[in-house]
Structures are given as C-alpha cells and as structure tokens.
Amino acid sequence: MRLEKAHSTFYDKNLAHLNKIKLIVNGKPYEFLVKPNMTLRDLLRKKLGLTSIKDMCHGEGACGSCTVIVDGRPVLSCLTLAVDCDGKSVETAEGIADSNHPIFEAYIKYHTMQCGYCTPGFLVTAKALLDRNPNPTEEEIREALGGNICRCGTYPMHILAVMDAAKKLKR
Amino acid sequence: MKVLTLEEKRWWLWQVPEKAKYIGKRGLPRKDARDKASGRALYCRDICLPGMVYAKSLNSPFTHAKIKSMDTSRAEKLPGVLYVLRWDDPEIKWPPAPTSSMRPRLLAPYLSPMAEFYGMAVGAIVVAEDEETCDEALKILMEDTEWEEYPFILDWEEALEKGAEEMMAPVNWEFGNVEEGFKQADRVIEFTVRKSEEDTWAGVEGGVAVAAWQGDRVEIWHYGHGPFGVKTILSQFYGIPESNIIVHAPYHGALFGGITWLGYPDALAAIAALLARKLKRPVKILDDYTCFRGAEWQLGTYKFKVGFKNDGTITAVKLETVLVGQPLPEHSLVKLLKSTKIPNMAIHAVWPKVNRPHRMCYRHGSQHCNVVVYVINRVAAELGMDPTEVALKNDGWHGQSMEWINEHIKPAEGFPKRDSLKEVIEIGKKAIGWDEKWHPPGAKRLPNGKYHGIGFMAVEQWAWVPFTVGNFPRPISAGIKVNKDGSIEILGWRSDGGTAFSTAYCQVVADEIGVPYESVFHSHFEDHGFVLWQMGGSAGVVSNLIPIIAAARKVKQMILEYATQLLGSFNGKKTEELDIEDGFVFEKANPENKVHISEVARRITIFASADLYDYIEAIANRKSSEVYKGPASFQPRTFELIEPYARPNLIRQAHFVEVEVDPETGKIDVTNVVVVNDVGRAINPDAINGQQYGGAYMGLARNHMEAIYYDPLTGVRLNDNLLGYCVPLMNDIGKIDCHIVETGMAYGPYGMAGCSEALGAALSMVLGPAVYNAIGKWIDDFPITPDKVLEALSKA
Numbered sequence: 008m009r010l011e012k013a014h015s016t017f018y019d020k021n022l023a024h025l026n027k028i029k030l031i032v033n034g035k036p037y038e039f040l041v042k043p044n045m046t047l048r049d050l051l052r053k054k055l056g057l058t059s060i061k062d063m064c065h066g067e068g069a070c071g072s073c074t075v076i077v078d079g080r081p082v083l084s085c086l087t088l089a090v091d092c093d094g095k096s097v098e099t100a101e102g103i104a105d106s107n108h109p110i111f112e113a114y115i116k117y118h119t120m121q122c123g124y125c126t127p128g129f130l131v132t133a134k135a136l137l138d139r140n141p142n143p144t145e146e147e148i149r150e151a152l153g154g155n156i157c158r159c160g161t162y163p164m165h166i167l168a169v170m171d172a173a174k175k176l177k178r
Numbered sequence: 179m180k181v182l183t184l185e186e187k188r189w190w191l192w193q194v195p196e197k198a199k200y201i202g203k204r205g206l207p208r209k210d211a212r213d214k215a216s217g218r219a220l221y222c223r224d225i226c227l228p229g230m231v232y233a234k235s236l237n238s239p240f241t242h243a244k245i246k247s248m249d250t251s252r253a254e255k256l257p258g259v260l261y262v263l264r265w266d267d268p269e270i271k272w273p274p275a276p277t278s279s280m281r282p283r284l285l286a287p288y289l290s291p292m293a294e295f296y297g298m299a300v301g302a303i304v305v306a307e308d309e310e311t312c313d314e315a316l317k318i319l320m321e322d323t324e325w326e327e328y329p330f331i332l333d334w335e336e337a338l339e340k341g342a343e344e345m346m347a348p349v350n351w352e353f354g355n356v357e358e359g360f361k362q363a364d365r366v367i368e369f370t371v372r373k374s375e376e377d378t379w380a381g382v383e384g385g386v387a388v389a390a391w392q393g394d395r396v397e398i399w400h401y402g403h404g405p406f407g408v409k410t411i412l413s414q415f416y417g418i419p420e421s422n423i424i425v426h427a428p429y430h431g432a433l434f435g436g437i438t439w440l441g442y443p444d445a446l447a448a449i450a451a452l453l454a455r456k457l458k459r460p461v462k463i464l465d466d467y468t469c470f471r472g473a474e475w476q477l478g479t480y481k482f483k484v485g486f487k488n489d490g491t492i493t494a495v496k497l498e499t500v501l502v503g504q505p506l507p508e509h510s511l512v513k514l515l516k517s518t519k520i521p522n523m524a525i526h527a528v529w530p531k532v533n534r535p536h537r538m539c540y541r542h543g544s545q546h547c548n549v550v551v552y553v554i555n556r557v558a559a560e561l562g563m564d565p566t567e568v569a570l571k572n573d574g575w576h577g578q579s580m581e582w583i584n585e586h587i588k589p590a591e592g593f594p595k596r597d598s599l600k601e602v603i604e605i606g607k608k609a610i611g612w613d614e615k616w617h618p619p620g621a622k623r624l625p626n627g628k629y630h631g632i633g634f635m636a637v638e639q640w641a642w643v644p645f646t647v648g649n650f651p652r653p654i655s656a657g658i659k660v661n662k663d664g665s666i667e668i669l670g671w672r673s674d675g676g677t678a679f680s681t682a683y684c685q686v687v688a689d690e691i692g693v694p695y696e697s698v699f700h701s702h703f704e705d706h707g708f709v710l711w712q713m714g715g716s717a718g719v720v721s722n723l724i725p726i727i728a729a730a731r732k733v734k735q736m737i738l739e740y741a742t743q744l745l746g747s748f749n750g751k752k753t754e755e756l757d758i759e760d761g762f763v764f765e766k767a768n769p770e771n772k773v774h775i776s777e778v779a780r781r782i783t784i785f786a787s788a789d790l791y792d793y794i795e796a797i798a799n800r801k802s803s804e805v806y807k808g809p810a811s812f813q814p815r816t817f818e819l820i821e822p823y824a825r826p827n828l829i830r831q832a833h834f835v836e837v838e839v840d841p842e843t844g845k846i847d848v849t850n851v852v853v854v855n856d857v858g859r860a861i862n863p864d865a866i867n868g869q870q871y872g873g874a875y876m877g878l879a880r881n882h883m884e885a886i887y888y889d890p891l892t893g894v895r896l897n898d899n900l901l902g903y904c905v906p907l908m909n910d911i912g913k914i915d916c917h918i919v920e921t922g923m924a925y926g927p928y929g930m931a932g933c934s935e936a937l938g939a940a941l942s943m944v945l946g947p948a949v950y951n952a953i954g955k956w957i958d959d960f961p962i963t964p965d966k967v968l969e970a971l972s973k974a
Contacts, residue, residue, distance in 0.1 A: 058224040059217020063382045063431070065466045069900040072382070104216035115211040118864045121872060122676030123214030124382045124431035130215055153909050156900065158382050158432040159676055160872030162908040 028093040032057075033102030041089045048073045048084035051099065059100035059127035060084055063156065071155030072128040074135075075099050081135035100127030103134050109175035110134050113168040121159035129155050133169045141176050143169065180735070187796035189724050189927045191592050194859070197759065200685040200695045201928075204863050209680045209700065210429070220428045222386045222401040227460040230388070231260055233305045233453055234312040234464055236319055238293030241893025242330035242533045245291045245301045249322040253304065256318060258311035260457055263303040263449070265289045269456070273415055284411060287445045288465075295535045296888075296895050297471055305453055305461065312464075330533040330893045334502050335479060337530035345529040349507040352524040353515060354577060359494025359522030363485025367560055371480045371552055371946075371958045375885035376473035379540035380905050383431025385442055385465030389450035391458070395422045396451050401430050402443025403673050406709045411444050412451060427673040427703050434540035434675070434876075434938070435716070437468055470898040473537045473886065475504035476545040476942070486557045490568040494522040495553055501529050503537035504545060513546040514553060516827040517638040519574025533893055541876055541938030542716065543640070548943040551635040555947040559956075564616060565947065566603050566832075569636045573599045575827050576808050587826045588923070590801040596921040599636060602832040602854040605917050606634075610834040610852040620954020628838040628847075631952025635944045636832040639856050639924070639931050653789050656725040657708045658687065658733045660784035664761055664776030666693055666733075668700040668726060669787075670710035672718075677934045678865035679719050683726050685861055686927075690730035691737070692758030693775065708787060716935050719861075720926035721790065727927050728788035734758060736784050737775055744781045745773050797925070802826055828923040829856040831936055835878070835944050836912075839952040841971055844964030846949060848878055849912040853941075858924030858931040866933045870916040873937020879906040880942040881960040 025040040032055060041050055046066070051057045061072035068086040075084045076098035104111045110133050120126040129152060136143055136151040143151070148169045152162075194201050213219035250262040263270075273284045288299045301323065304315040331337045360366055388399035396416070400408055405427035413420045425447075437443065446463050454461040465471075481498040497510060504510075507527035514523060554572070558565035573580045584595045607613060615632050622630040657669035668683055680700035688695040702710070710722040738753040741763045748756060748765065757766055764772035778784065803823040836850035853870045860866055883904040887896045897903050904910075922929035943960065950956050955970040 053226075056226075057217070058220060061217075061221075061382075061431075062223065062384075064900040065384070067899060067901050070382075100215070100217035104212070104218075111215060114215040115207050116205070118208060118211070118678070118868050120208070120211060120214040120676070121678070121868055122382070122432040122674075123210060123219050123429060124221065126214045127217035130217075149909050153907055156382070156905050156907065158380060158876075158905060159868075160875030160906070161868060162875065163871050163914060164868065165908070 026090050028090055030092055031096040033099060033105070039089070043090055045089045046085055047075065047087040047089045047092055050089040051075065051084065057099050057101055061124055061128060063124065070125070071132060072125045074128040074131045076131055076135050079138060081132050100130050103130060108134060110137060110169065110172040113172040116171065117164045117168040119161055119164045119168050121161055125155060125157045129157065129165055133165065136169065137172060137176060142173055184796060184799060187793045189793060189796060190925045190929050192727065192927050194928050195689045198689040200688050202860050202863065206681065206685065206695060206862065208678050209684055210674065221383055221430055222388065222399050222428050223383055225388045225399045225428065225462065227388065227390055230460040230462055231305055231307055231457065232309050232312050232462050232464060233303050233450065234316060235288050235299040236302045236316055237467055238296060238298045238300045239320065240293055240325055240327055241296045242328040243293050243325040246324040246326045248301060248319070250302070250319065252322055253315040253318040256311065256315050258307040259304060259315045260307065261305040261453065262319070263453060265291045265301050284415060284441065284448055285445055287440065287442050288449055295533050296893050297467055297898060299465065303449060305457060309464065332532055332534060332888055332890065332893055334500050334530050334532050337532050338500055338528065342530040345503065345531050349525065349527045351508040354522035356494045356496050356522045356524040360485040362493045364488045365560065366483065366485045367556060368483045369556060369958060371482065371548070373476045373478055373960045375887065375961055376477055376534065377880045377884040378470055378473045378886060379434055379436035380900065380903055381431060381433045381436055381469040385437065385446055385468030386462065387443065387446035387450040388460065388462045389447065389454040390460035391455050394418060395424065397424045398447050398451060399426045399428060400443060400447055403433060403435065403438040403675060404443065405673050406671060408444055408447050412448060415448055425705060427671065429674050432676065435542060436538060436540040437472055439538045440472060440536050442468055470903070472535050474544060475537050475539055476548065477502040477537065482552065484553055484557060488561065490557060490561055490563050490571045492518070492520045492553065492557060492572050495520055497525040497549065499525065499527045501527055502532060502534060503529065509546050510549055513550045513637050516575055517550055517830070518572045519577055519579045520572060521577040541873065541935050543935065543939030544880060544942035547637050547940045550637045551943045551946065559619065559950065565634050566607060566612070570599060570603065576806070576824055583826060583828065586805045587802050588828065590805050593828060593923045594921065596923060598828060598856045598921050598923060599830040601919050601921065602830050602856055603636060605919065606832045606834045606852050606854040609915050609917060610836065610850060612834060615836065619951050624838060628840050629952040631837045631839060631948045633835045633944050633948025633951055634832070635940060636830055637940055638827040639829040639831045639936055653709070653791055654711045654721055654725060655708045655787060655789040656710060656722065656729050657706065657785060657787040658729040660733060660737065660775060660779040662776060662780050664697060664774055664779060666691065666698045668698065669706040669708045670700065670702060670722065670726065671705045671708060672702050672710040674702060677869065678862060681865060682719055682861045683723065686723060686727060687730045690727055691734045693761040697761060717932060720930065720932050723927045724793055725788040725790050728793065729786045732786035732788065733784060736786060737763060737778055740778045740782055740784065741773065745777060747771055747773055797821060825925060829858055829921060829931055831855045831940060833941055833944055835948045837945070837948045837952055839949060839967060844967035846882065846945070846962065846967065847912070851878070851911065851914045853914065853937060854917040854919060855933050855936065856919040856921050857933050858922055858926060859920050859928040860918050861930065863918055866918055867916045869934040870937055871914055874914050874941055875906045875911055876938040877941025878911055878945065882945055882962060883910065885961050
C-alpha cells in the first residue's frame with residue numbers, strides 16, 4: 008500500500024489566497040501555506056499524512072473521531088480552521104503513541120478497539136482528560152468521553168483503560 | 179502426509195491441544211491493537227496515490243423521480259472538473275442482471291436515472307481534482323437537471339391497500355399443523371407488533387474505493403466485507419484475467435455486513451476502475467451518504483396468533499407479516515424453530531414496494547429474535563408466569579424437546595448432556611437479581627418516582643454454520659508458512675471489520691503448532707491465493723478456523739518430519755518421539771535436546787494449506803442426521819446441498835435488562851444489562867466480551883433511540899446524519915455485565931460457536947417486555963420512544 012503525505016496540486020494554483028501559519032505538531036515545528044477555509048483536520052491529514060484524524064461525521068462535529076489536542080485542550084479538528092491555530096501546539100494519537108504515555112499501553116491492554124476507526128479520537132480525548140485531571144473518577148471519564156461515537160460499542164473498555172493509565176501515572 | 183478418516187474430520191470434536199497457552203486466555207493484546215490505537219492502521223479512506231483525483235455521485239433530492247434531462251456543460255466548465263460520467267454515457271458497458279435477488283446489477287446503485295427513494299445515488303458521477311470541486315460541480319449539476327416526479331408511498335400497509343407492486347411473490351410456509359396446534363391449546367392470543375421506523379447501520383467510514391491502472395493491470399483498494407468477489411466481478415466486467423486485478427483490503431470502519439450485501443462496494447470499485455482507465459489517473463470515489471443509504475430488514479408489521487396450554491406449553495404460532503424488503507421471510511420463524519420445541523408454526527408474508535432505501539441485515543437476525551422475545555413473553559404475561567420458566571418449558575429444537583435431544587442427538591454426536599438454556603438463565607438471573615427484582619407488571623415505583631421494569635429474552639446462540647459451497651464465489655481455504663526466522667504466517671485473504679478474528683486465528687495456530695503467540699501473524703490485506711469467508715461476524719471465524727487448524731496440524735507434522743531428516747540432533751528419531759513447544763522442536767524423552775524451528779525452516783520450505791471442502795463430508799455425514807431426518811428448510815439454500823437434514827442447535831444465550839421509566843416525560847433509562855452467551859468454546863474471552871458490550875449497545879439502541887424519520891409530505895429523510903441519528907453514546911446505556919458459558923456443544927472447531935452477530939440482534943426488542951414490566955402496558959410499536967410511553971400511560 009502507498010500513502011503520500013502531500014496532495015496539493017490544485018490548491019497551489021491559488022497561492023495568492025494562502026496564509027502562512029506555524030504549528031508545532033507532536034513536538035516538531037512546521038510551516039504551512041493554507042487556504043483560509045482549510046480545516047485543521049484536512050491540514051494534518053493531507054499535508055502530514057496523520058491518519059489518526061478520522062472523518063466519521065463528515066465535518067459536523069458529531070463524532071469526536073477527529074479530536075486532537077491544541078495547546079492542551081481537546082478540539083474537534085473538523086470544526087477548527089487551520090489559520091486559527093497559528094503558533095499553537097498540536098498533539099495527535101501518533102504523537103501520544105510515540106511518547107509512550109501510559110494511556111497508549113492501557114488502550115492496547117483493555118481491547119478498546121474493534122474496527123478501530125474511532126479509537127484514536129478516544130485516545131486523544133482520554134489523554135487530554137488525564138493531562139488536566141490525572142486522577143479522574145468514573146463519572147468524570149464518562150463525561151469526558153461521552154461525546155465520542157463508537158459504533159462497535161467498546162465504551163466500557165475505555166473507562167477501564169483510562170483508570171489503569173491514571174494508576175500508572177500516579178507511580 | 180496422513181489421510182484423515184471421516185471420524186477424524188469431525189472438527190467439532192477436535193480437541194484444544196493439551197499444552198495450549200493461548201486458547202481461552204485473557205489479556206493477550208489484539209494483533210491490530212497498536213496500529214489502531216495509534217491511528218496508523220490504514221483504512222480505504224486513508225489511501226492517497228500520486229496524481230489521484232476524486233469522484234462523487236449525485237444524490238436524489240426527490241423520493242420518487244426520474245431524470246428527464248441533464249445539462250452537464252456548466253459543471254464540466256468549472257475549474258478542476260475533469261469529467262462527468264452520466265447514466266446514458268455510451269461508453270458504459272452495463273453488465274447483465276445478476277441471478278441473485280439480493281444483489282443489484284453491478285453499476286445500478288450509482289448510475290440509474292430513476293430515484294426510488296430519497297438520497298439514492300442517481301444519474302451522474304463527477305470527477306475533479308479535489309473533493310470540494312466535486313461538491314461544487316454537483317451543486318451546479320443539480321441546478322441543471324430536470325426531474326419528473328412521481329407519487330410515492332412510505333407506509334407498507336398503505337401500499338398494500340393501494341395494491342402496490344409486490345417486490346417478491348407471497349410466501350406461505352408451515353411446520354407441523356398450525357390449526358391442529360390451536361385446537362390443542364387451552365388459550366389463544368392475538369397481537370400485532372410493528373416496527374415503524376428504520377434503524378440503519380450508520381457505519382463510520384463511508385463508501386470509498388480507489389483504483390489505478392498500470393497498462394492492462396488494475397489495482398483496487400476495496401472497502402467492504404467481500405473483497406474476494408471483486409476480482410471475479412471486474413474480470414467479467416472488463417474482460418481481463420483475474421491475475422491482472424490486484425485487490426487490497428485495508429481495514430474498514432464499522433459496517434456489520436450492511437451495504438456490502440447490497441453491492442455498493444463492488445459498484446464503487448467498478449466505477450473507480452472505469453474512471454481511472456478513462457482519465458489515466460488514479461481515482462478515489464467517495465460516497466459519504468452510504469452509511470445512511472439503507473436500513474435493516476426488521477421494518478414491517480407482524481401479526482401473531484399464539485396457542486398455549488395453561489402450564490405455559492406453546493402449541494402453535496401463526497405469523498402474518500407485511501415486510502419491507504426482507505428476502506428471507508421464513509426466517510422470521512427460524513429462531514423459534516431452532517430455539518423451542520413448539521411443534522406447529524406457520525407464516526404468510528407479503529412485500530409491497532415502498533419508496534424507502536434498500537434494506538439489508540447488519541448484525542443480522544433481529545427480525546427473527548423478536549418473534550421469540552414476543553411469543554415467550556406474551557404467553558408468560560397472559561398466564562402471569564415468570565418468562566424464564568416459559569422459556570425453559572418450551573426449550574427444544576425443530577419440535578423436539580430438550581429431553582429427546584439429550585437422549586438421541588447429543589450422545590450420537592459426541593456432545594456432553596449439558597442444559598445450555600438452564601445454565602445461561604441461572605447465571606443471568608443470579609447476576610441481575612431476577613428473583614428479587616421481577617415483579618407483577620406496573621407494580622414497582624422507585625423512590626425517584628420512576629417505574630422500575632425488568633425484561634428477559636433467550637434464544638439459540640448461532641454463528642455456527644460453516645459455509646463452503648453454492649453461491650460463494652470462491653472456496654474457503656487457508657495457507658500457513660514458516661518463515662526462515664521461525665515466524666509463522668497465516669495466509670487467508672479477507673477484510674477486517676474489527677472482530678479480532680486475526681487474533682483468534684493466531685492464538686489457535688500458536689497452540690496447534692507450539693510456538694509463541696507473538697511469532698504468529700495473519701496476512702489478510704492482500705490476496706495470496708487463499709480466501710477466508712466473511713469478516714468474522716456471522717459464521718466467519720467458525721468456518722475459517724476449520725482450514726486454519728487443518729493447515730496448522732499439517733505444518734506441525736512437516737516440521738517434525740523435516741527435523742528428523744535434516745537436523746543431526748534428531749537423526750534416527752521418529753516424529754512421534756518429538757514435539758514442539760515455544761518454537762523449539764524437542765525430544766520428548768530428553769527435552770534438553772531441542773532446536774528452534776527456524777533451523778528447519780532455513781533448510782527447506784515449510785508450507786501447507788487446507789480447503790474447507792475437504793472436510794465438509796464430516797458435516798454431511800454427521801451422526802445426528804441418522805437420528806433426525808427433518809427438513810433443512812431453514813438452512814441457507816446452498817447449504818441443503820451438503821446437509822439434507824437440519825442440524826440441531828444445542829446452545830443458548832439469555833439476556834436481562836433493567837429499566838427505569840419516567841411517568842412525567844416517558845423517558846426510558848436502561849440502567850442495568852446482563853448478557854450471557856454459551857459460545858461452546860471461547861477462543862478469546864476479551865474479544866467475546868467486546869462483542870457482548872458492542873452488541874448490547876447496538877441491540878438495545880435499535881428499538882429505543884435509533885430511528886430515521888421522514889417528512890410524510892415529501893418523503894425526505896430528516897435525520898440521516900450523525901447529528902440527527904442517535905447512535906448510542908457511552909452514557910446512553912447503564913452497566914453491562916457480560917458472562918461466557920462454554921458447554922462445547924456447538925458445531926464449530928473445538929465445539930465453538932461465534933458471538934459477534936448474536937447480541938445486536940437478540941437484544942433488539944427486549945425493551946418491550948422490560949417496559950411492560952415497568953408500566954403494565956404493552957407498547958408494540960417500535961422503536962419505543964417517550965411519546966409512545968406517555969400515550970400508553972394516559973390509557974392506563
């Protein structure tokens with residue numbers, strides 16, 4: 008299988024309308040030229056090949072599968088304009104996996120995935136929760152993850168995984 | 179290599195290896211876990227090729243209309259637009275109509291000029307440099323298309339009254355003598371259950387296919403459960419050999435069957451290939467609406483007549499149904515036939531044509547399970563009996579009692595005489611506290627002012643049928659090879675819908691050969707010449723494990739034989755004196771004499787394969803067919819070719835649901851769920867629990883939250899997206915407590931059955947008896963929504 012990171016031949020015809028932005032993505036600095044209406048989701052998927060950012064609800068902000076962390080807060084990248092993120096730091100599931108954060112191993116241990124399409128969105132949302140609340144109650148986990156859709160119904164396993172990761176973070 | 183006897187081919191009696199370390203073990207990481215959690219697993223939507231362009235289809239804005247004319251010139255002039263493919267394009271070579279009524283003509287789902295329901299892909303496909311330009315061009319095309327509108331009908335009973343065309347001939351089917359059964363009854367009740375709104379699979383990825391040509395060879399990235407059929411279809415369509423068609427099957431977002439069986443994925447692949455050849459560039463076709471362009475088979479009206487004795491023994495069930503699209507009508511009684519001893523049952527089914535989307539099963543079987551739920555629970559309610567007692571009293575199969583089956587079938591087949599239904603009910607009752615919580619209907623109000631209710635259902639545990647012949651496009655087979663480093667590769671092509679099937683196969687192969695789980699891999703994205711059946715749901719794992727185990731046993735034998743021939747330390751030894759553990763061949767009498775299997779694999783190619791067809795004579799000649807010679811009427815048609823007599827169903831599942839119903843708002847809260855599945859033999863309990871959780875969410879939501887609503891004046895679907903359509907979220911269902919029972923009484927390898935399909939179907943109407951128990955009134959119109967609860971309460 009082949010996966011190309013960049014696919015921008017048509018956009019490049021409209022250079023006059025492009026905006027230059029700077030982002031730190033998973034700890035690495037980048038500069039992009041983007042159209043004013045380009046979403047953060049499309050930028051990260053098309054320019055950086057970050058496939059963890061999924062498109063389930065087709066840009067309606069209904070599913071949570073495109074969640075990324077921007078300056079510490081979980082945001083729906085399908086409803087976020089790339090130009091509004093200029094100068095900000097973005098974290099995706101790929102970055103969380105590479106950082107050996109306990110939530111990643113906990114997600115593997117507890118079978119939090121079936122088809123796996125929504126899993127990165129859950130992982131990112133859970134990591135954002137642990138960043139601001141390292142010792143969440145079940146109620147707080149349910150509240151944090153309550154907006155993410157998993158059609159396969161893996162929900163109960165996410166609660167166990169987040170609690171397990173919280174325990175490891177305490178050590 | 180040893181030739182197996184018929185007795186040795188009886189795979190349901192194959193034993194788990196004595197020293198098994200992985201079969202049945204919890205805590206093993208899924209083989210796909212790291213890729214999926216990190217987001218690095220590739221789905222068809224993630225595929226992007228150099229120079230790739232995009233294609234999208236026009237969707238009908240009308241419920242019933244035909245394209246009168248279409249002017250594509252303005253759309254074609256839009257910068258970035260490369261081509262507009264029309265339904266009347268002279269270059270389109272339409273394939274002949276298929277013989278199966280379940281699949282449409284290849285291109286028909288996207289290139290028909292006639293819209294038969296709102297949102298149907300119709301008339302034209304636009305190709306452009308990017309998705310946004312496709313959308314822009316489709317808007318222009320919509321403005322430049324002239325439609326001829328026709329009257330439409332959404333309601334099937336109205337359609338029947340108005341004499342609408344029938345989609346299929348009416349079906350009449352009878353088992354036993356239903357009128358005689360009613361004469362034997364002490365009481366006869368009649369009631370009607372209606373499934374009024376559609377639930378749909380709402381799959382998460384959305385339709386997609388990618389195609390690219392290199393000379394006469396085409397490469398396809400396929401989305402859907404059946405990548406194996408695409409080669410054959412495209413070969414016939416383009417007149418090129420199958421060897422020139424390379425099909426990749428990446429991961430795909432939740433489908434549960436769904437549109438796969440309606441031919442959408444094949445049509446997308448064919449159209450992408452057609453456009454890619456025309457434009458000489460890779461094409462990705464996207465159909466974002468696919469996940470909502472369809473519905474389940476359950477929709478319809480079911481009129482019941484049930485006769486029973488005063489002790490709860492059911493003597494006859496008659497069903498008059500008006501169905502919307504379901505092509506297997508007698509299957510409405512299939513679960514009753516397979517799960518009870520009811521000796522007489524009959525169905526009359528009709529199908530008026532309505533202007534609703536095509537329907538197909540996803541987590542198949544809800545319309546069958548619902549009949550069991552309602553027959554058992556309505557009889558119990560009439561008699562004031564505990565429904566679990568009514569279920570146990572009527573337990574059986576094909577008109578035969580469980581006592582008869584214990585005496586005749588189980589000993590003949592080699593199964594233990596365990597009482598599966600009794601076991602699953604007892605576990606479930608204890609877990610939910612049934613004896614303390616079950617109460618007369620409408621008799622319990624909670625301190626918070628809400629009604630408390632508790633419901634129950636039980637039905638056979640299925641997903642145990644190995645498929646092999648008939649209309650399946652390819653044989654079911656698997657290959658296993660030992661790589662030079664000693665790692666083991668299972669070759670078996672298939673798509674991945676998420677049921678952890680690869681993990682299960684790797685566990686089994688690791689134990690069968692005697693190697694670490696970590697060293698076994700399943701290569702399933704690419705076609706290596708071996709095709710496994712299904713996505714893991716339905717009968718996938720059960721069917722596929724037969725050739726996989728058979729191939730693994732051959733490979734083990736080969737390793738041992740080659741070890742005696744090629745490795746000095748085993749010279750003069752017989753294979754019976756050796757074994758394999760943790761990847762090392764060792765001498766049983768002297769375990770210190772051991773060599774890693776890579777030492778053998780470096781010296782000679784170790785590869786074996788097996789085809790399910792070579793083993794199927796075992797099921798065709800099983801011993802139970804000598805005891806029971808009843809008709810195989812409810813088996814899939816093709817299966818009758820190898821199994822002339824019905825095969826007994828000996829294992830069961832039971833589910834319990836607790837609800838709170840708010841009398842002020844009508845809102846129903848599902849607070850507690852207990853699911854119990856006898857899976858025969860659990861290969862991966864964690865994965866089974868996952869299917870239990872998932873099935874519980876899906877099943878309970880189907881007739882509670884999930885519904886597509888239509889504007890009655892226009893036929894427009896009002897909530898066909900994830901904002902408006904209520905897929906259950908984490909907090910929509912309360913606690914779910916999962917239990918696994920292993921009686922070993924199923925016809926899969928090691929006596930196993932599947933579990934992925936059963937829950938989503940079985941739990942789909944259990945809310946009915948639970949709400950009845952809460953408010954004391956039956957709500958027979960599904961989904962059960964707050965307005966219906968309030969209406970029922972106002973009549974109380």
